[in-house]
Amino acid sequence: MDWLRDPDLKPIAAKVEAGERLSFEEGMYLFRTRDLNGLMRLADLQKRRLHGDKVYFVHSMRLEFTNICYVGCTFCAFAAHKGEERAWDYSPEEVVQEVGRRYLPGITELHMSSGHHPNHPWEYYPAMVRGLRAAYPDLQVKAFTAAEIKHLSRIARKPTLEVLRELQAAGLSAMPGGGAEIFAERVRRQVAKNKVKSDEWLQIHSEAHSLGMRTNATMLYGHIETLEERLDHMHRLRELQDDSLHKYGGGFHAFIPLAFQPLGNTLAQNLGKTEYTTGLDDLRNLAVARIYLDNFPHIKGYWVMIGSELTQVSLDWGVSDIDGTIQEEHIAHAAGATSPMRLSEEGLIRMIQRAGRLPVLRDAYYNELAEFPAAESSAAD
Numbered sequence: 001m002d003w004l005r006d007p008d009l010k011p012i013a014a015k016v017e018a019g020e021r022l023s024f025e026e027g028m029y030l031f032r033t034r035d036l037n038g039l040m041r042l043a044d045l046q047k048r049r050l051h052g053d054k055v056y057f058v059h060s061m062r063l064e065f066t067n068i069c070y071v072g073c074t075f076c077a078f079a080a081h082k083g084e085e086r087a088w089d090y091s092p093e094e095v096v097q098e099v100g101r102r103y104l105p106g107i108t109e110l111h112m113s114s115g116h117h118p119n120h121p122w123e124y125y126p127a128m129v130r131g132l133r134a135a136y137p138d139l140q141v142k143a144f145t146a147a148e149i150k151h152l153s154r155i156a157r158k159p160t161l162e163v164l165r166e167l168q169a170a171g172l173s174a175m176p177g178g179g180a181e182i183f184a185e186r187v188r189r190q191v192a193k194n195k196v197k198s199d200e201w202l203q204i205h206s207e208a209h210s211l212g213m214r215t216n217a218t219m220l221y222g223h224i225e226t227l228e229e230r231l232d233h234m235h236r237l238r239e240l241q242d243d244s245l246h247k248y249g250g251g252f253h254a255f256i257p258l259a260f261q262p263l264g265n266t267l268a269q270n271l272g273k274t275e276y277t278t279g280l281d282d283l284r285n286l287a288v289a290r291i292y293l294d295n296f297p298h299i300k301g302y303w304v305m306i307g308s309e310l311t312q313v314s315l316d317w318g319v320s321d322i323d324g325t326i327q328e329e330h331i332a333h334a335a336g337a338t339s340p341m342r343l344s345e346e347g348l349i350r351m352i353q354r355a356g357r358l359p360v361l362r363d364a365y366y367n368e369l370a371e372f373p374a375a376e377s378s379a380a381d
Helices: 007-017 026-031 034-049 091-100 122-136 146-156 161-169 184-190 200-212 229-248 266-270 281-293 308-316 345-355
Strands: 056-057 062-064 109-111 140-144 172-174 213-222 252-259 320-326 357-361 366-370
Touching: 007 034, 026 229, 026 281, 091 345, 122 161, 122 200, 122 281, 122 366, 140 252, 146 161, 146 200, 161 172, 161 200, 172 252, 200 213, 200 229, 200 252, 213 229, 229 252, 229 281, 252 366, 281 308, 308 345, 320 345, 345 357
Parallel strands: 056 320, 056 357, 062 109, 109 140, 140 172, 172 213, 213 252
Antiparallel strands: 357 366
């Protein structure tokens, strides 16, 4: 490893090369080293060990069935109150109609996460899933964050495990990773005090894993958290993944760092914050995640949050998944995301190819549906 410039990174690099697990202290050093080229190459080594040159994407649709929410997270610019002009709230039948309006041939995944509506009865939610699966039997419904599942358990007056069972019976395929924010209680009190607690979030994902349901995990970063709190968040996820793999043979598919968007929310206003996260912070965060989360199959570079250009760069920093076509995304864009509302399948393929990687179309379960050839180098590129 003659390419390492930081001598203190060498024992960590030796562990990565040997496939050994890093300690918390070693993970923190990855956040602090100034040898960015060395960090990048270690993350790429870890990624290549798992997936070679493959980078995954999905032909997907994003749908938020309501933005009405009572929770009041300070980082959120998406939520609305009932009666506001900008509020929307679809019935289960309207959700099916909205999917039909946006549907394009080849879509395999429908991703739904929305506000915590104060008045919908419990039956609204399984009815929505049943209606979608009846109308689109080949569409994999990935819906309801752990925060939403906790909300539904209160409405239904049922344990979260039973809520998950009934939604799965209605046709729910997988769970998204939202609602995690930052697990540290100090931060959570300030950004999401009325949302699902950290231990509850972890418990709900463990319950989903026990049912054979695969989930994702997120982390909202770039606001008031410390680097230690970021790594603590990853550490708790690594421990849960160990437990789920041991008990159930599977757990999380992907870890998705979500860069804080600083417009239209009270957290940014209170902090006087108008800057987005830097590209360097985004890339370092992805690289640390890829190296530290050794039991996660995928680290996702979410182009909605960091833009398609930086997402393309992130493919050298440990990223093996770039999400999907999406069609329309409203949660991040309400808070100032400057990325497009959608990308075409051709655009995603080209993004991966021009980074020198091999595009692989997947579904919500990471089944490989199609592999596309690597691009031939040309003067135009």
